[in-house]
Amino acid sequence: MIDRLIRVTILVKDQEEALRFYTEKLGFEKRADVTFGPGVRWLTVAPKGQQELEIVLQKPEPSMHGEEGAKKLSERIGQGTTWVLETNDCRKTFETLRSKGVKFLSEPKEQPWGVEALFEDLYGNIFDLLEPR
Template sequence: MLKKLAHVTLYVRDCEEALCFYTEKLGFEKRMDSRMDNGSRWLTIGLPDQELEIVLHDPTHWHSEEVAEQMLAQVGKNPMWVWETDDFYATYETFRQKGVTFLGEPRDVMYGTEAVFTDLYGNQYLLLQAVSFA
């Protein structure tokens, strides 16, 4: 029986630049950062008070050249993730001031307020403050 989702992997071209983007612009914290003898790096980030970890994975040193090239071809093509916030406009303005690119203006929809933003590789994320239907 499945217990929980523990890690999701995000392919990156450069672990250090990805770490800087996610920690400095979006407020993630570094969780694990281990370097192996072969040059590979196990690097994870997460949101404070959330167990789920995102693996920032540069496949260059982990896999054969052919497999690494296939994985690197997927950089920027991640499915959209939805990130919830309790204060949409404060989060939106903080992200904009830190240079995060939004693909449009915030909009009110039946389930809340949303806007799509991108990371440094072009992956799209939805910032959402959901309304309560209770």
Template sequence: MFTAITHSQIYVLDQDEALDFYVGKLGLEVNSDVDLGFMRWLTVNVPGDPERQILLEKPGGPTMSEETAQQVRELVTKGAMGGHLIFRTDDCRKTYETLLSKGVEFTQEPTEQPYGIDCGLRDPFGNSIRFTQPKA
């Protein structure tokens, strides 16, 4: 049957702004940026892990009516349509300080949890992002 998850998708309202955030601030790398005519296929990945990509998708295209796309954009703007991403880090507090110095706004500071240390933030479009330093 299945052997891996290769792509996950989150909605963004502006793909260039998403690139600035995910690549410029979070330090991910562009995997693909292709104009397919009906949409821009834009994926990013954790450096060194190109097999697992995040599609930064703008609502619309051939699979969605313009009316539905507008409704999705409104829900994204309200933060009601946000996706969820969880990253692993070797040093949660250091990653937090690095991202804080780049202007990333957090929803939760690094916190000790039964499974390790983690914290939370949101991207400019309301998607929830967490990163975790697992317990040794």
């Protein structure tokens, strides 16, 4: 049986640009950065202190996925599912991230399940910033 989820992948156009966004703007830490050959780079980030899950910042590459596979994956950039990121103060985190240039799609709003605000990364992937009740 499946024991746990350990990694999720976000498709990106540029790994360096994505790394700067996730580390400098969102405050994540780089966990792994290994090059296996031309165009093949394993790059992961995660919120500081969270050990259970890493996000793979993957650039579709023909050397890794084949020409057709890389083309199909590239078309999916920014089309991922909504990620929920927990915070203990949504309004404060909203102000901090917005001051760093993070594009928000909604202001913090009271919901029955907590306070939330939506933002997107460089490529249009949507994140839900949630202060749960």
